[in-house]
Amino acid sequence: MQSGLFSKVSAHEKNPNWEQQVRRITPIYKKADDIRSQFARDYTRILHSTAYRRLKNKTQVFFAARHDHICTRIEHVNHVASVSYTIARFLGLNTELTNAIAIGHDLGHAPFGHAGEEFLKEIVKQELGATFWHERNSLRFVDKCETLTDNEGLERNLNLTYAVRDGIVCHCGEVDENSIFPRAEAFDLYCIEKSSQCAPFTWEGCVVKISDKISYLGRDIEDALLLKILTDSEIRELVNIGRQFGAFEANEITNTLLMHDFIIDLCKTSSPDRGIAFSPQYLDLINALKAFNYRYIYRHERLNIYKQYAQLVVESIYQTLKSAYRGTETPAELERYAVIYPVLAHNFREWLAKYARTEERTAKYQNEVLYCLEKRQDYIQAIVDYISAMSDNFAITLFNEITTF
Incomplete structure (x- = not known):
């Protein structure tokens, strides 16, 4: 009908x-x-x-x-x-x-739903002086990522x-x-x-x-x-x-x-x-x-506890990757990080190899170059993109790697 x-x-x-x-x-x-x-x-x-x-x-x-x-x-x-x-x-x-x-x-919606989105929004506001909202991020993902x-x-x-x-x-x-x-x-x-x-x-x-x-x-x-x-x-x-x-x-x-x-x-x-x-x-x-x-x-109280956990997971990944920034030498620094955080370091290094203009970017990647590692703000954007791409499960896997000795 x-x-x-x-x-x-x-x-x-x-x-x-x-x-x-x-x-x-x-x-x-x-x-x-x-x-x-x-x-x-x-x-x-x-x-x-x-x-x-x-x-x-x-x-x-x-x-x-x-x-x-x-x-x-x-x-x-x-x-x-x-x-x-x-x-x-x-x-x-x-x-x-x-x-x-x-x-x-x-x-490209952030892991952990709107709880993850809220934390990324704060990072983008503080570090990049911009706004982060999931509809715009979805457009960025289908266009660029x-x-x-x-x-x-x-x-x-x-x-x-x-x-x-x-x-x-x-x-x-x-x-x-x-x-x-x-x-x-x-x-x-x-x-x-x-x-x-x-x-x-x-x-x-x-x-x-x-x-x-x-x-x-x-x-x-x-x-x-x-x-x-x-x-x-x-x-x-x-x-x-x-x-x-x-x-x-x-x-x-x-x-x-x-x-x-x-x-x-x-x-x-x-x-x-x-x-x-x-x-x-x-x-x-x-x-x-x-x-x-x-x-x-x-606004249920059980979701409030979950939001705190989600923020801890996302913030831990963000701070760990942020501390690895060494300009154009960041890929080499991530290689050193791999001794302690093998999954996180290797996976994020692959992300940069695909989207940043580095020696590791091969000819098979004909997608748009998104980051210049000489620019700290580009590196922060790379972390935001990387985290927003994650599933909840993968974010938790990385969090467990970061917090396990």
Whole structure:
């Protein structure tokens, strides 16, 4: 079943913005027998990237490496892909574009979720005089850090289309959460200075933006119930929220029902004239659930202890690597560090060999050079990039190496 209301404004070849939507930073090689569209190609490029693989061991909200049923970031991005696909297909939008934006929107997210992000934000502010926010960092990762092997065996940047890159950097924030319209202007995405500064450039990006919220609110509640961190009175309050908005029966607030009802309401309410929108009832419900989650889940005391642990892990890795800086002699210093910290030193030295202009950079690396080791600020940026790339598990492995004698 489809309404097709947005088919004329979707991302397709007759759209006046099409050339901008599919534009890449540099031309990309083509295979004569390739049957994929530009956006389908972006989807598979993201899918095969190492940053995407690491999402399976990155915290969404709850760090639970030993619990198979708690949502990780890789599950979250696939929830967003599923929700946005359902909405886009019904509305007549480009599902290949929503799929690519959705699975790429959290690449490069810091380990330990927002706890890790907050510490990196402080480092960047103090050391680099800049801001760090995960949407911008995701754009940096897909543009500059992630690589794939091309048809000649060379490592090159992902080089995604403008529409996908735009959807990634604009996926978060609360800009006109109800009635989202795409912006008219296509500009340099690095001109965006903060989260929620602007709406996405495409209708598909708008769908992913709101699908992100549909995807995490109910699932975070489900995980909180599974981990039994909500009290009986808090659960009763949750049930009362459902009753208040007439959306659910007494014991029916589940992730499945929340996602279904939000999707149906959004599809019924949205139009090119009104924008991607919820009805007033469901907008109030989503805001009530968001307030509930912040009050009882995201600020739960057990998460405060976890945040302290996450900060200790990230800070220990950062300070250890920071102390190794010796300008252009840093790779040699890291070799000496390898006697004590073999995994950390060798792994970070490989990172510098790939992204810094050093004697160790080989011809197979045709990706962008990011760091000049003569500049201390470039070295700090290298550490920030390296840490933000990590999975929780790998960060803990390095922390254990640093703290074990």
